[in-house]
Structures are given as structure tokens and as C-alpha cells.
Amino acid sequence: MSDTPNPDLPFLGVLGGMGPLASAQFMLRLTLLTPATRDQDHLPAVLWSDPRVPDRTAARLSGGEDPLPWLLRGIGGLEAAGCGAIAIPCNTAHGWYDGMAAVTRLPILHIVDAAAEELARLGVSRGRIGVMGTAGTLAMRLYQERLESRGYDCIVPEPAEMEALVSPGIALVKSNRVADAYAPLAEAARILKARGAAAVVLGCTEIPLGILAGPHAEIGLPLVDTIDALALSALRWAGR
Amino acid sequence: MSDTPNPDLPFLGVLGGMGPLASAQFMLRLTLLTPATRDQDHLPAVLWSDPRVPDRTAARLSGGEDPLPWLLRGIGGLEAAGCGAIAIPCNTAHGWYDGMAAVTRLPILHIVDAAAEELARLGVSRGRIGVMGTAGTLAMRLYQERLESRGYDCIVPEPAEMEALVSPGIALVKSNRVADAYAPLAEAARILKARGAAAVVLGCTEIPLGILAGPHAEIGLPLVDTIDALALSALRWAGR
Incomplete structure (x- = not known):
């Protein structure tokens, strides 16, 4: 690792809040799984934790509100923050993977x-x-x-x-x-x-x-x- | 809690990455300390986790790189994301509290x-x-x-x-x-x-x-x- 941090390194974008405990745990595990001896060795990341995203199972099985507009809002926020890829620590949200991938140029890591x-x-x-x-x-x-x-x-x-x-x-x-x-x-x-x-x-x-x-x-x-x-x-x- | 989420509710902005484990733990504890029975009861939050922020103690005690420009970049990112207040789960970063407070209209909760x-x-x-x-x-x-x-x-x-x-x-x-x-x-x-x-x-x-x-x-x-x-x-x- 160089001693001079690179300001152009993209952030990992984390579209979370579904649920919020799972996305906090994702951030914790991401940190603990990184080989590092000091803060500066870790990955820059932005976590967009929006627990208001309508329930994914209810949307799919019982006509609940569509979560896609909320998911797209988060993706827009992560793009604006300078993220280079998106991880979504919610399996069910991957049911809207194609709709999300269609609107962003960023790769979305598939869970x-x-x-x-x-x-x-x-x-x-x-x-x-x-x-x-x-x-x-x-x-x-x-x-x-x-x-x-x-x-x-x-x-x-x-x-x-x-x-x-x-x-x-x-x-x-x-x-x-x-x-x-x-x-x-x-x-x-x-x-x-x-x-x-x-x-x-x-x-x-x-x-x-x-x-x-x-x-x-x-x-x-x-x-x-x-x-x-x-x-x-x-x-x-x-x-x- | 109403069943209709309020899209105008501001996010809590978390200026983190100092260290990344502490800010992940902050997100975890924020979630566990919230009285909630479902995702939608939790606080929307954006965590800006930038572990590249130069070491705060080295800056203060031994002429290391100034962290303030990196801190201000994070505050700008949190403002752009729609945050209504900022929490900084790093005590030493509060040495730059006045410099941060001077550039943002958002309240910064003092640790x-x-x-x-x-x-x-x-x-x-x-x-x-x-x-x-x-x-x-x-x-x-x-x-x-x-x-x-x-x-x-x-x-x-x-x-x-x-x-x-x-x-x-x-x-x-x-x-x-x-x-x-x-x-x-x-x-x-x-x-x-x-x-x-x-x-x-x-x-x-x-x-x-x-x-x-x-x-x-x-x-x-x-x-x-x-x-x-x-x-x-x-x-x-x-x-x-």
C-alpha cells in the first residue's frame, strides 16, 4: 500500500437497509474480511441504508407497493457519491435485478x-x-x-x-x-x-x-x- | 408508524471509515438500539465510510496530512444524499469540528x-x-x-x-x-x-x-x- 491515498479510487456502493441489521453486518464483515493493518488499507464504501423500501416479499406475493422506485433512488444516490460497483445485501431485492441493471452503468454484484x-x-x-x-x-x-x-x-x-x-x-x-x-x-x-x-x-x-x-x-x-x-x-x- | 413510508424524511448522515470497523459497529448499534418490529420502523441513514481520511492523530501531533479536505468531501456527499444531520463515529475527528460546522448547514451531533x-x-x-x-x-x-x-x-x-x-x-x-x-x-x-x-x-x-x-x-x-x-x-x- 502506498502512503498517499488515491482520491480517485471508486467507492463500493452498498444498497442496504433491507434489513438495516443485515447491511450493518455486511459493512462489519466487509471490514473484518479485508487484509488490513490500518484504516487506510480498507475499502472506501458508501452504504445507502433505506429501511423504507417497501417489503419485497409482500410486493411479489400479495400485491404490496413496488420497491423498484425506492431501489432506483438508492442507486442514483450511490452513483452520485462516486461508487464504482453496487452490492445489495438483500437476497429478495435481487428479484428486481434486471430493472436496476437497466438504469445504471455500474456493475451490480449478484448475491x-x-x-x-x-x-x-x-x-x-x-x-x-x-x-x-x-x-x-x-x-x-x-x-x-x-x-x-x-x-x-x-x-x-x-x-x-x-x-x-x-x-x-x-x-x-x-x-x-x-x-x-x-x-x-x-x-x-x-x-x-x-x-x-x-x-x-x-x-x-x-x-x-x-x-x-x-x-x-x-x-x-x-x-x-x-x-x-x-x-x-x-x-x-x-x-x- | 404509518404504513406509507415518508420519502421526505431526512437521512441520518454518518461520516465514517475512521476506523471502518467502528462505523460499521455504529450502524449495527444504531439498528439494535432502535425500537422496531420491521424494516420500515428503522432510521434511513447514509454511511460515508472513507478509510482514506489521513490519520487524525498523526495530523495533530506529528505534522501528518490534514484530514479536513477529506472530511469536507464526505460532508458534501452526505448533504447531496439528502441527510438532515451528521454523526461522526470517530472521536479524534472532532478536533476538526469547527472547520466542518463552518461549511455545512446541517447539525453535527458532537460525540x-x-x-x-x-x-x-x-x-x-x-x-x-x-x-x-x-x-x-x-x-x-x-x-x-x-x-x-x-x-x-x-x-x-x-x-x-x-x-x-x-x-x-x-x-x-x-x-x-x-x-x-x-x-x-x-x-x-x-x-x-x-x-x-x-x-x-x-x-x-x-x-x-x-x-x-x-x-x-x-x-x-x-x-x-x-x-x-x-x-x-x-x-x-x-x-x-
Whole structure:
């Protein structure tokens, strides 16, 4: 590292607030995953944390307000701030990926591609993979299509398991009750393991916050933290 | 809370990256300290995390590059993003408070005032207070002047303790070695307690990250986490 900071280095743009705890955790993990010995070695980043973005699952499944105008406002703000790429630490928001990519010249790092690279890094390069996510993410088949095109076979929780375990676990994290979220989320992961999953992708950025708040090693299979996966993807973008 | 988000609500502007771990932790604590049951209840915020800002202590004590132009660039970015107030989760940067306040119409929440409000909330309203911080913060007497005007008597670590304990502890946090930072920082706090401090203000945002990574209750006196204090001040600004 040179001692003179480069003012022209672009910022990483982080379109966040969905939820705000997940995007704060993304910033924390981005920092901790960066090889650094002083402030000046870290990545310049701008986090646009707008928790007012309408609920993505409600928009997709029950006619709720369209989040796209709010997402585009954030992208405009990140462009104006001098960002060179955009990371979005919310899986469900990737259902509007094409609409966002159509209006910006900046690359948007795709969280499902980041998760796939993390699966490969964990040595899981084919076979049955469990995917947990919001009902919106699973209904849009965000993971299923992209992972199946890479040769994986995806399984997801049954509707009754979504209703009893995954959706309540996500809601608990969104209301700051992280420790309470562990039990239902870990149970859903165990069920996917029992159905033959070789790994489980935590395909909603609230899920790792809940699962990692408890004794997650006991679940006994590789878990892909999509917050970390996206942070590693951002570091690769920055050449770190 | 109404179900219709208000697009005109101003963002909280966070001028961060000094260090990046402290400002990420600020975003995390801001979220966890907000009474909320869903994303939409949280504060919209923009974090401008620019770790390239030249070292504040080096600028003040050894003729290093002036950080003010970098700080003003961040304030301009936060103004352009639509922020209504600015919080700076770096104590030493408050040495340039007047220079920043002179160029912006936005209120800048002062971290020392936030710490004083936290001391009062903890029931410590007068008497001897220990202050830990960077050598730059202590040399600028940022805490001493503002706390003494409120009737406190401030004591700080001796130069040899700064060199052996506090400065190395801060540097360990900045290089992501949070757990290793506990022992020297806790020892410095214990020394201040032995000299009669009724509470210790952790007046550098790296210090709570190190102290809270270990068994801090054993130190046996109230510790003011300036990250939390500033987050609570921001929530008061937002009327939460």
C-alpha cells in the first residue's frame, strides 16, 4: 500500500437497509474480511441504508407497493457519491435485478453468483443443495434457476415449514430478536439436511444473523452465509 | 408508524471509515438500539465510510496530512444524499469540528456531548472521570474542556501508559485483532479506576470494540461506550 491515498479510487456502493441489521453486518464483515493493518488499507464504501423500501416479499406475493422506485433512488444516490460497483445485501431485492441493471452503468454484484462461488470454495461443486430464503425469494426461483444452471439440484423448505419456521425466524431478526431466531431457523436447516442437502445456502441476509447467534456448528453441514459471500465478492471486485 | 413510508424524511448522515470497523459497529448499534418490529420502523441513514481520511492523530501531533479536505468531501456527499444531520463515529475527528460546522448547514451531533449525556444517564453527574482516547484526542483536550465545563474532573492515562497500553490497543482494533486488544485496554481502564475515576469514557470508537471483546464487567466501573452514546444521540435527533 502506498502512503498517499488515491482520491480517485471508486467507492463500493452498498444498497442496504433491507434489513438495516443485515447491511450493518455486511459493512462489519466487509471490514473484518479485508487484509488490513490500518484504516487506510480498507475499502472506501458508501452504504445507502433505506429501511423504507417497501417489503419485497409482500410486493411479489400479495400485491404490496413496488420497491423498484425506492431501489432506483438508492442507486442514483450511490452513483452520485462516486461508487464504482453496487452490492445489495438483500437476497429478495435481487428479484428486481434486471430493472436496476437497466438504469445504471455500474456493475451490480449478484448475491446468488456470490453464494455459488462460496459453495465452490467450500468444496461443494454439485449435488443437492438446500436453499432457505424469504417466501418471495423462493417463489421467484432466484436461487433455483441460477444454481441449477451450474449443475446443483435445489431443495427448499415446504410451505408449512416456511410458515412455521423460516418466515417467523426472519421476522424475529427484523425486530432485533436475533437470539430467538436461532431455534426455528436451525430447525429448518436440519430438515433440509435430513432430505439430503450437502450444504444449505442462507439465502436471506437475516438468516445468518439468526443462525450464527446460536450453536450453528451442531447443525452439522456447511452453511453459506450470503452476507460473507457478497462481502468476499466485493473484495474480489476491488482486487483485494 | 404509518404504513406509507415518508420519502421526505431526512437521512441520518454518518461520516465514517475512521476506523471502518467502528462505523460499521455504529450502524449495527444504531439498528439494535432502535425500537422496531420491521424494516420500515428503522432510521434511513447514509454511511460515508472513507478509510482514506489521513490519520487524525498523526495530523495533530506529528505534522501528518490534514484530514479536513477529506472530511469536507464526505460532508458534501452526505448533504447531496439528502441527510438532515451528521454523526461522526470517530472521536479524534472532532478536533476538526469547527472547520466542518463552518461549511455545512446541517447539525453535527458532537460525540463528547453524547458521552456526557450517557454519563448522566448512568447516574455519574460529577466527580472524577477517566478518559481514554487516542494521543491526538487527549492532546487536543477534546474531552477535558467539554467535561470540565460540565463540572467533571478529568484524568487521562500517563504518557507511558498511552505508549504501552492505549495506543497499541487502538492499533490492534484497526488491524482487526479485536480480541488481542482487550488486555492492554482493560489494563489502562483499571489504572484509571485505581486513581479514583468513578467511570471511564472510552473516547475513541476503537476502544469499546476491544474492551467489549473481553470480560469487561470485571473492570468494575461504568464504561461509556462512545459508539452507543452517539447512536442514542442520533435516535434522539430523529425523535425515536
